[in-house]
Amino acid sequence: MAEPSIFFSEVNERQGVFHRRMFLMGGIAGLGLAALGARLAHLQIIETQRYEKMSASNQFNFRLVPPPRGLIVDRNGAILASNRPNFRLLVSRDEDIDTAATLKTLANFVPLDEARQARLVKDIKQTPKRVPVSVAEDMTWEEFSAINIRAPELPGVTADMGEVRVYPYGGAFAHVIGYVAKVNQEDLTPTGPNSDPILLHPGFRIGRQGVEKAFDLDLRGKPGARKVEVDANGREVSRDEAGDIAATAGKTIQLSLDVDVQNRALEVFGDESGAAVMLDCRTGDVLCMSSAPSFDANRFVRGMTGSEYRALANYERRPLLDKAITGTYPPGSTFKTMTAMAALEAGVDPEVRIGCSGGMYFGNRYFHCHKRGGHGMQTMRDALKNSCDVYFYTVAARIGPDRIARAAEAFGLGQTFDIGIPGQKKGVVPSTEWVRKHRPRDPKWHPGESLSYGIGQGMLTVNALQLAVMAARLANGRKALNPRLIRAIGGKELKSGAAVPDLPFAAEHIQYVREGMAAVTEAGGTGYRASQLGLGDILMAGKTGTAQVRSYAKGGPRGGVGMPWRYRDHGLFICFAPIDSPRYAMSVIVQHGLGGAVNAAPKAREIMRVALLKDPELRSRIEQPLPMPELPPETETEGGVPDDPIDVAAAPGSTAAGGPT
Structure with a gap:
């Protein structure tokens, strides 16, 4: 039987392979442990603060x-x-x-x-x-x-x-x-x-x-x-x-608004519909910009039900509409100031008299004056004072629409102003060019349209802010004032409305129109009764206006008296005070308010009184003591001793002498 053979070389080779693999795996494991240790050290030592923050962010x-x-x-x-x-x-x-x-x-x-x-x-x-x-x-x-x-x-x-x-x-x-x-x-x-x-x-x-x-x-x-x-x-x-x-x-x-003036404006309108805007004639600051009727903004903050909102939106006097800047209306006779300004610039002699017999024919149409019996012979000042339509029919037909439009635009009509809030409507200041652009089916200006234009009717529409700017520029007499509503933002004051160029009109022509407005509030003027301030020697100049909303030819009384509210004429009034040194100017529009003298001028008077009484300079003028009454010539001082003794018993009529008692 043969004995097994042992090959030591094979055993040694296998052991060598094992040892090499063991060292290789051990090295890899060692490197892994070293990397892990390094990473742990990095996380726990170097990035401790970062992970503390992340841990806190999970907690907080x-x-x-x-x-x-x-x-x-x-x-x-x-x-x-x-x-x-x-x-x-x-x-x-x-x-x-x-x-x-x-x-x-x-x-x-x-x-x-x-x-x-x-x-x-x-x-x-x-x-x-x-x-x-x-x-x-x-x-x-x-x-x-x-x-x-x-x-x-x-x-x-x-x-x-x-x-x-x-x-x-x-x-x-x-x-x-x-x-x-x-x-x-x-x-x-x-x-x-x-x-x-x-x-x-x-x-x-x-x-x-x-x-x-x-x-x-x-x-x-x-x-x-x-x-x-x-x-x-x-x-x-x-x-x-x-x-x-x-x-x-x-x-x-x-x-720039004044809380007392603004509140008074809303009070005087009551349930009526319209707008009132007041400007400082020196700076252009807007002291009042009221639209009536209004709504309680607190209801919108809390949340309004659908029925509540519909009630506001569907009410015929439209409380949600800002009538001061968004609503546009014919300016009526308040616009006669612009027709007068255009006529003066065109060379019309203001002292030449024009007869008014209650109306005039132009072509085959009869144009009525508001006074059926007529005003008689009128100068321009008389026509402004009495608001004679025939005078301004005649003048407007003579000078044409383009001169009137240039004057109106120079005084702020047909424009929007940078007052900081949206919603302004430009309205319409028509001219021959405007008709060509906006009336393509009938692009020609008809001569008869000039007559309506001259008295503030026809295609012409404006808003209350524009009318107030017009009044303020007239009152200032020199500067083309711009309205300023936002006075300061975060304590930084904005540019004044007086930082503007001068008006492109002769000073004497502006003064003449101002004198005509002063005549309106004098005895006999259309706005006399309703515009008396009752503040001593401080007087107010103004111009009344009544704007038709329907043709009188369609039936019903003139002005819409007794008619449903929506068929009544608008009442307007522009004014400034004091006359001798204008401080405040304003416009009032009473929607379907029947007439400027009847309804708009009394409201303007009450609002203007608040502004004048709040002004320290004017209040001191108002509160000046009245002059002492003149005393009669000196006579005997009561209770004094006469120079020469008098025998009372002998005096005529004395009871001691037996005379009558």
């Missing part, structure tokens, strides 16, 4: 806080728009929350009808996860307390205190200031200021009209943040007030 979170919206104040600092505390109820979406059931439970504590609940369920579903949706605003303390007590039982529900916009003067400034409302999906943009996450916050509001809309970015401010501790699902469990980031309030917007 920041909730955006809306900034206080900037204030809006009047020229004297009276607050027109501010913020007040607001108890609100919020609900946010989460996977383990039955939103419909939660809202049904909340309806036991706050008013939530089924229709409102259905709308809220839809809103909450469309909102990103854990972004709260406002369910109720302006809760009472009892409602707020009841929700907070049950907070542990109501996941996703929060009752907290935020801020809401408030307008202390209600409707007086509603059209100028506008209002704020919740952010709609249409307001959000992928880039720009409207992409800021703060817009999704339920307490954030955006400007919708007027100053609130035009200066929304200035009024917004910079949002802050509230530091809170959260659980693994991101729910808030506690608050860390020390880590809060304060919000920065929005800028303060100062208007």
Whole structure:
């Protein structure tokens, strides 16, 4: 039997392979351990602070806080728009929350009808996860307390205190200031200021009209943040007030309006419809820009029901329309000042008399004067004083529409002004060129149209702001003043409305028209009775106007007396005061108000009185003591001793002498 053979070389080779593999694997394992150790050292030593912050961010979170919206104040600092505390109820979406059931439970504590609940369920579903949706605003303390007590039982529900916009003067400034409302999906943009996450916050509001809309970015401010501790699902469990980031309030917007003048304007209009605008004749500052009837802007902030909004929108006197800058009307006889200015510039002698017998024929049509019996022979000053239509028919036919249009545009009609808020309508100041562009079917100016144009009728339309600018430029007599509504933004004052070029008219012609306006408010003038201020020697100049809204040929009395409201004529009045040194100018339009002297001039008088009495210089003039009455020549001093003694008994008529008693 053969014995096995042992080959030592083969054993040694196998051991060598094993050792090499062992060293290779050990080296790889060693490198791995070294890399792991290096990484651990890097994480735990070098990046300690970074991961501490990340750990804290998992534990703490920041909730955006809306900034206080900037204030809006009047020229004297009276607050027109501010913020007040607001108890609100919020609900946010989460996977383990039955939103419909939660809202049904909340309806036991706050008013939530089924229709409102259905709308809220839809809103909450469309909102990103854990972004709260406002369910109720302006809760009472009892409602707020009841929700907070049950907070542990109501996941996703929060009752907290935020801020809401408030307008202390209600409707007086509603059209100028506008209002704020919740952010709609249409307001959000992928880039720009409207992409800021703060817009999704339920307490954030955006400007919708007027100053609130035009200066929304200035009024917004910079949002802050509230530091809170959260659980693994991101729910808030506690608050860390020390880590809060304060919000920065929005800028303060100062208007040139005067709260007392504006309030008085709304008072004098009452239930009537129209507008009043007042300007400072020296600076162009707008002291009053009122539209009536108005609406309470606070109702829009809280949220208005569909029926409430329809009631406002469908009311025939249109409270939602800003009649000061958006509504346009024929200016009526207030425009005769522009026809007179154009005539003077065209070389018409103002002292040449034109006869008025109550109307005149032009072609085959008879044009009436407002005074059926006629005014007799009239100079230009007489025609302004008496508002004689025949005089201005004649003058307008002589000078043509283009000269009248140039004068009107130079005094601010047919223009829009940079007052900072949107909504202005230019109206129409027609000319031969305008007719060619805008009346293609009949592009020729007909001579008879000049007659209506000369008395402020026909195609001509203006707004109340334009009429006030016209009156202010006439009153100033030199500068083509521009209105200034926004006085300062964040404490920085804006350019004055007086930083403008001079009017392109001879000073003596402007003075003549001003004298004609002064005659209107003198005894015998169309505006005399309604324009007396009763403020000592301070007098007011003006021009009345009545604008037709329908043809008298269609039947019914002239002016629309006794007719339905929408068929009555408009009443207008422009004025300035004091006559000797104009300080304030204004326009008043009473929609379907029958006549300027009857309805517009009395309103202008009451509004003007407030402005004059508030002016320190003019008030001191008004309050000057009356002159002492003249005393009769000196006679015997009562109780004095006569130079020569008198015998009382012998005096005629004395009882001692037996005379009569």
